[in-house]
Amino acid sequence: MTIEAVLFDADGVIQRPTVDWRTTLESFVRPDQSAEEFVLDLMESEVPGLSGKGDFRVAVADVLARWESTAPMETVLDLWHRFEAEPAVVAIIAELRAAGIGCHLATNQHAYRRAIMQDERGYRDWFDQTFYSCDLGVAKPDTAYFKSILTALDKPASSVLFIDDKAANIEGARAVGLQAAQYDLDEGIPALRTLLATHGLPPTP
Known part of the structure; x- marks a missing residue:
């Protein structure tokens, strides 16, 4: 047809993407933490929002708190603009x-x-x-x-x-x-x- x-x-x-987002994300946790697991946690936090459930900003804030990351919220969110x-x-x-x-x-x-x-x-x-x-x-x-x-x-x-x-x-x-x-x-x-x-x-x- x-x-x-x-x-x-x-x-x-x-x-x-216009930046190496994975490497940048990995810099948001301490050296003694698993950067790979942090990135995975952050990626998984996106999933509910893809179907319109939950607020992505809240999900990111929860991940940062869970990992005790000192990265500013807006710095992390800025990566989603880098494309x-x-x-x-x-x-x-x-x-x-x-x-x-x-x-x-x-x-x-x-x-x-x-x-x-x-x-x-x-x-x-x-x-x-x-x-x-x-x-x-x-x-x-x-x-x-x-x-x-x-x-x-x-x-x-x-x-x-x-x-x-x-x-x-x-x-x-x-x-x-x-x-x-x-x-x-x-x-x-x-x-x-x-x-x-x-x-x-x-x-x-």
Whole structure:
């Protein structure tokens, strides 16, 4: 079936970090503590927020208190601002939309990061619709996430292409009938164009 819409993941597909966030996070604990376990604790604190449950700022504060970290709260939160979109991918999205292909953001984010992307960075202007897991109340790779998007798009699943850098998310999308392809920014822009061409995108003028 002809592709009528494309769902783009964010991290790893559209945007990438601008700092070595893991190394920076590891500096927020004492030398006698396990930096690896601290980072894992902090990453796990994000999970409820991805489905719209809890406040990420409160979760971070709890982690810092648990580890007796002296790092200022705002310094830690600033890391979630340290990312940038790849201009070439944004340009491809604009090309697809100009060709009449609906382009939508499909990303797992808590409300704190959503506000940065959607409001501060203007991601809302790049897409026809944006689907943040915190708004949907369910996160990838849960099939309910994809079903919710299909309901909003009102299109056959086989006419929608989903692009993500994680295999588990690709499997979740395929489970509901979406066409799905794995891609990572590190593969380069030509690889993305080849992926799209394989699915007949953009259409030949």
